[in-house]
Amino acid sequence: MRCAVLTLFPDMVAPVLGQSILKRAQEKGLLDVTVKNLRDYTFDRHKTADDVPYGGGAGMVMKAEPVLQAVDALCASHPEAALRVIMPSPQGRPFTQALAQSLAKDDRLLVFVCGHYEGMDERVNVALCPEQISVGDYVLTGGELAALVMIDAAARLVPNVLGDAASAAEESFTEGLLEYPHYTRPAEVRGMAVPEVLVSGHHEVIRLWRRKEALRNTYLKRPDLLRDRELGSEDRRLLSEVMQESLVQVPVR
Numbered sequence: 001m002r003c004a005v006l007t008l009f010p011d012m013v014a015p016v017l018g019q020s021i022l023k024r025a026q027e028k029g030l031l032d033v034t035v036k037n038l039r040d041y042t043f044d045r046h047k048t049a050d051d052v053p054y055g056g057g058a059g060m061v062m063k064a065e066p067v068l069q070a071v072d073a074l075c076a077s078h079p080e081a082a083l084r085v086i087m088p089s090p091q092g093r094p095f096t097q098a099l100a101q102s103l104a105k106d107d108r109l110l111v112f113v114c115g116h117y118e119g120m121d122e123r124v125n126v127a128l129c130p131e132q133i134s135v136g137d138y139v140l141t142g143g144e145l146a147a148l149v150m151i152d153a154a155a156r157l158v159p160n161v162l163g164d165a166a167s168a169a170e171e172s173f174t175e176g177l178l179e180y181p182h183y184t185r186p187a188e189v190r191g192m193a194v195p196e197v198l199v200s201g202h203h204e205v206i207r208l209w210r211r212k213e214a215l216r217n218t219y220l221k222r223p224d225l226l227r228d229r230e231l232g233s234e235d236r237r238l239l240s241e242v243m244q245e246s247l248v249q250v251p252v253r
């Protein structure tokens, strides 16, 4: 997976990429991210990257030319690569796991154009037709954190990025559902015991317990995820047990 992040604030981005799994993915050659400072594509003495809005009003607007120059420079330095230009924006289509999967699989150079301040000169949209993507219905100070969210969610889906190959496989087991609860040693923490079934050594019983708890989490916390899902017969049985168990017990007088 290859990305470039165009930003006025490279220090909001680069340190995050230098940690943990994203760092290792880059060391292993599975992920390549370059961070470009848009100020390096300004050509006046003061390196002006933003200006007051035409028509007046509060705030500053990012100038179009530094972004367009930076994209031109990427095209020149990656002559063999097609570009997929993404603009993080609260106006964009919602970022989902499916979109993360599509970024992870894309062999184009993923170019994240990060806006900051009040916004970006509209001619960037006209010239580049970026895919606008939102990471949620709230407004961030800029696109940098949103770009990192997308890179992180996509990179972990690139084969071999997750150290333990089982992590990804395990997750596909509960694809579209919330995860089941996890426990590690010791068996008792402040009087709270690990569920008996997990120390039973019965793989099939453990599998069923995990499946049921994933269904329970999803039913209780995100029932919308179950609404349009075709469930198999085992899931239907487990879910009906969950629903029975979550019925409020009204005392009968």
Ligand code: ADE
Residues within 6 Å of the ligand: 087, 088, 089, 090, 133, 134, 135, 136, 137, 138, 139, 140, 141, 142, 143, 146
């Ligand atoms: N920039 C500001 N807010 C954003 C959001 N919610 N998603 C993506 N980019 C943003």
